[in-house]
Amino acid sequence: MIRDKSARKPAKGVPKEDAAKKAAPAKAAKLADVKAPTGKKGIIAITPPSFRRERALIKRGVWPVAGCDEAGRGPLAGPVVAAAVILDPDRIPRGIDDSKRLTAEERERLFDKICATAQVSVVVASRARIDRDNILRASLWALKRAVVALPEAPRHVFVDGRDRLDTACDCEAVIGGDGIVLSIAAASIVAKVTRDRLMCALAQDCPGYGFEQHKGYAVPEHLDALDRLGPTVHHRSFFAPVAAARAKHMPWTVEPVRDLFEVTEVEVQADAGVEIDASAGL
Template identity: 60%
Template sequence: MPARRTKTAPTNPRAASASRIRPDFSQELAALMAGDVPVAGADEVGRGPWAGPVVAAAVILDPDRVPNGLDDSKKLTAPQREALFDVICATAEVSVAFAPPARIDGHNIRQATLWALSRATAGLPRRPRLLLVDGNDLPPVSCVARAIIGGDGLVASIAAASIVAKVTRDRLMASLGLAHPGYGFERHMGYGTPEHQQALETLGVCRHHRTSFAPIRARLAPAAE
């Protein structure tokens, strides 16, 4: 039976920020009271970089142990994310999935991202009855799914997923920086910074670059010719 999926009306981020300083657990609580148990939140990081994977996370928060200080991972400092990552992993059900450059190049960034979100959701210890996803696009999942624009700044479980995904990807890119010195992956996390552009001029493209992305494809074209 195909999954039933819904979308919320677009949320005005400015109005939301004025009414809520931090994400809260209200949407999850409403779903739990309606019998949708468990409720998961999902988010991803790494759509824009020129190198490295997209990392998706899905999180089922314990209603009795929702961590304090949850927020959109982009609004937190690295030490805050690290501390919350440990708390989330200690108190919640967490699953992470990776869409490597080969999948991104073989399909496209959108399809690779949705695949990673689907894999992360499927990897949870319990199958959710409801999945809350950041953005306006829904992955193929075997449960009801709801897309929430700006959800990582509104919904506690999505914020938790954004933190888990961000910390996981940053740690991975730091490891790639050690394995491939000179690119600066540990500093720019694969994004197209001037440092990264200069490294490409000097070192060329490595196997962790996304060859379907225009800046990388352009550097491969002269070699192919």
């Protein structure tokens, strides 16, 4: 490529300042020819999850490959639901994304397509298990059981988050995996839709709490209902707002906490017939 260097040089007899002023409009015109990205200002394009990592394993002869994710770690009520999915490389539904980026209608549509084309398993960790084991252990238990429950045992598993699962096959934890790995995104949709349906069913048994709207999360409407009505059997006992509501409505169920710094006086009775030798250094 031959560049015209004469455009950079000012004409003879023309001061450099005048030449720069004449060159400015031309430079501005060139910049104007460069089109800015279309779309609304302030919106950043987010890359959807891809099947790249799964295909890399397939090329190495590693198959089946599963993705797993859970829904419901943060809510104050209801179970945590884990799902595992093995996508068919030749029948991947279009539009799969992180469940949090999709509308409820999109999730329902993709849920049906994923279940019709992929191998899917779902495991529910109950409120009682969450209270007994804590939410992290209950979630990891459900995720592992979902992998084991797949119709075909995977040779590699991708799991959303930072915690690897104790599985018989290789397991790779991917932070933010539901927005990166397509199999995890598919599992996030299955888990989310399943849990939402369960919470809508619980709403019929426990009217007044709005489970069908907020799905058990700590939104103002839910906190207000907790304060007015008290907790249900579906609320997680050791989550702070639930514990506070229990103390208000059912104080007899709350065990008093012992003060570890409480000073206790102990009476010591000495036998008058016992002589103490001062030279013993006691």
